[in-house]
Amino acid sequence: MTPVPRQLHDALPRFAARDRILVALDFDGTLSPFVDDPQAAAPLPGSVQALRELAAIPGVFIGYISGRPVADLSRRVQPPDGAMFVGSHGAEIDLGAGKTAWIALDDAEAAELADLRADLARELAEVPGIRLEDKPAGVVVHFRQAADAHGGLAVDAARRVHVRHPRAKMTDGHQVVEFALRHASKGDGIAVLRDHVRPDALLFVGDDTTDEDGFAVLGPDDVSVKVGGGESLAQFRVGTPQDVESLLSDLLTLRREVDRCSVTGR
Ligand SMILES: [Mg+2]
The missing domain is CATH 3.90.1070 (Hypothetical Protein Ta0175; Chain: A, domain 2)
Incomplete structure (x- = not known):
C-alpha cells in the first residue's frame, strides 16, 4: 500500500470536518482490483470495513456508483445499512429505504x-x-x-x-x-445523490473514463480522486484499489476524531 499523496492528505481533513459528507465510489478498479472474470470481482476487505464504520458515524452518507446494474452492485459491495446505489452508469438509482429511481425505456x-x-x-x-x-x-x-x-x-x-x-x-x-438507449451518466447519478443527501461536501473516487462524467459535476468544496493513469479531470490521483483502501482508512480516522470532538464539545 502506498501512502496517500501529500496534497490529498491536506484536503482530506477539511473534507472530514464538514457536517454532512457524501462518500461516493466506483466499484471495479476502485474498490475491487480488476479480475479476468467480472463475476469474481470483490471489494478489498479494508475498504468494506472502513465504509461500514464511516456509515455508522453521524453525518456520513455512502453511495456506490457503477456501470453494473444495481442488483449486481448492491450484492457485490457488501454495503453498510443505508447505502445508496447508482447503477448502469446513472440509468438506475436506489436511494435506500425503498426509494428507487428506475429509468424505464419507452x-x-x-x-x-x-x-x-x-x-x-x-x-x-x-x-x-x-x-x-x-x-x-x-x-x-x-x-x-x-x-x-x-x-x-x-x-x-x-x-x-x-x-x-x-x-x-x-x-x-x-x-x-x-x-x-438512455443517456444517463455517472454525473447524472451523482447529481441525484447530491439532491437527496444535500451534503456540505462530496468525495468521488473512480478509475474509468465513465467516471470523468462524475468528476465533471463536482464543485470547489468537493474532492475528486482518480485511480490509476490516463487523463483526468480529478484533482487528485492514487495508483491502485489498495491505495483507495488507505484513503478510506485515513478518512475514517479523521472523521472519528471530528465526531469525538463534537461529542465532547457539547
Ligand atoms: Mg471502475
Whole structure:
C-alpha cells in the first residue's frame, strides 16, 4: 500500500470536518482490483470495513456508483445499512429505504435495444472470448477474456453496429464497450445523490473514463480522486484499489476524531 499523496492528505481533513459528507465510489478498479472474470470481482476487505464504520458515524452518507446494474452492485459491495446505489452508469438509482429511481425505456427505445442486441450478437458471433451483458437501458460488450487481437475485432464490430444504431450512446470503457438507449451518466447519478443527501461536501473516487462524467459535476468544496493513469479531470490521483483502501482508512480516522470532538464539545 502506498501512502496517500501529500496534497490529498491536506484536503482530506477539511473534507472530514464538514457536517454532512457524501462518500461516493466506483466499484471495479476502485474498490475491487480488476479480475479476468467480472463475476469474481470483490471489494478489498479494508475498504468494506472502513465504509461500514464511516456509515455508522453521524453525518456520513455512502453511495456506490457503477456501470453494473444495481442488483449486481448492491450484492457485490457488501454495503453498510443505508447505502445508496447508482447503477448502469446513472440509468438506475436506489436511494435506500425503498426509494428507487428506475429509468424505464419507452416502447420505441425497447424495440431499438432489442434490434441493437441482435445486431451485436450477429456481428460478434465469430469472435471468441466475448460476452454480452444486458442492462435495463442498454447492452455491454465485455472482451476482458478475449485475446488482444479479438478485443480489437470486437471494438471494430461494435463501431459498425453503432453506425446502424446512432440513437444509442456508445461508450468505451476498460475492456468493455457499452451501448445505452438512455443517456444517463455517472454525473447524472451523482447529481441525484447530491439532491437527496444535500451534503456540505462530496468525495468521488473512480478509475474509468465513465467516471470523468462524475468528476465533471463536482464543485470547489468537493474532492475528486482518480485511480490509476490516463487523463483526468480529478484533482487528485492514487495508483491502485489498495491505495483507495488507505484513503478510506485515513478518512475514517479523521472523521472519528471530528465526531469525538463534537461529542465532547457539547
Ligand atoms: Mg471502475
